[in-house]
Amino acid sequence: MSEKLTLGVAARLSTYLRILTQSRKQGLQSISSQEISEYANVNPTQVRRDLSTFGKFGKRGVGYNVDSLLNQIQGILHTGGVHSLALVGAGNLGTAIVTSSIFKDHGFGIAAVFDRDPARIGEKVGDLIIEDAANIALRCKELGVVLGVLAVPPESAQWAADQLVAGGTKIIFNYTETLLSVPEDVTIHTINPAEEMLYALYFYLT
Amino acid sequence: MSEKLTLGVAARLSTYLRILTQSRKQGLQSISSQEISEYANVNPTQVRRDLSTFGKFGKRGVGYNVDSLLNQIQGILHTGGVHSLALVGAGNLGTAIVTSSIFKDHGFGIAAVFDRDPARIGEKVGDLIIEDAANIALRCKELGVVLGVLAVPPESAQWAADQLVAGGTKIIFNYTETLLSVPEDVTIHTINPAEEMLYALYFYLT
């Protein structure tokens, strides 16, 4: 029960969670393994296998109740609560992230936004006031954030990452192409759609 | 040799390609499996195993030549050329995508940008003129694009996807949270960092 999940299972459960969260938002009450599998690009048997490892969540002939399955998976992944994150860079991308509900829907609240540009510091973006990037480490410690998101130009990425690390951040999502060096206990997740495009194209061409 | 790659291998090779491309950009000439593995968050043996399936690209005691390994992997994935894509939505995110080199670095050129807002049509963003979203299907056919990127508000995503499909697009990258319905021969790739955040957090908490 409390054994550590493998990366594959945890990643797929997260995908199911994304699909369920959005299904609920769109008003759906019940969903079948078939439907989940289509949105997740996996085999329906795999969906059922992933879920049945942890209990019997579905009803034969009916499918899964969206709300209850959502709660179950949140329980398995221990991600029911609300988590704060720090965003560095309030340019085009940063603004898009703040004004989007893509993080909020999954319980991730943006606790602070930082920028270096004096003209932007103090401005409002969404509900937040842009803070001075010089205070990243200080403010991250104050806020106790563990998650950081980088939406700065590539040449500022390493500096910004260093500030986040100094502030105690352990997981950094990097939207830039820069390869970052961080201590062993910090994990970098790179968001680069071009990478996925490369293999999407491979399977299209083959 | 020409057998189809599994998803896992193709995905990792794409990751290596991203790392190598950026390493070259940063002036590196040689790289070890250890270094690649650190940036890719995998085991060094895995890197060597993935590569050695296709030939002996490295030099013992030295590592891999960045340029030559890059060409080899491009050969394996058949992605040496330049590919055009269509971008729908010229808001904050769309502008960030156009002005970023994240796609260009990997041979993806943005062929057209579309928006619905009459005030924005005709405006310049980067080197491109924003076109009327009413012409998506028409222009995609003209340009022969197979790749589409959605950076529109969630409520417009299905409509925009339909236009891309009508224009012959086969691979759609969806930055919105909307669950899209498309024909069987079209693949949707969802860009949602929150999903990855969920399991990143799981492994951090466990």
Add this chain to the structure above:
DNA sequence: CATTTTATGAGAAAGTGTTCACAAGTCGCC
């Protein structure tokens, strides 16, 4: 109320993927 349809849950087996451990090649330095 019996029959048909739909969809889950799980056994079992085949298929893949991952990692260890180490032999072998390369380079620089003394």
Add this chain to the structure above:
DNA sequence: GGCGACTTGTGAACACTTTCTCATAAAATG
């Protein structure tokens, strides 16, 4: 010119994943 540090490539063991299959259960239909 040989020694030591480094790094690749791979056999073999192990672990995990995926899929086929079908019994079982709920709901819909007539």
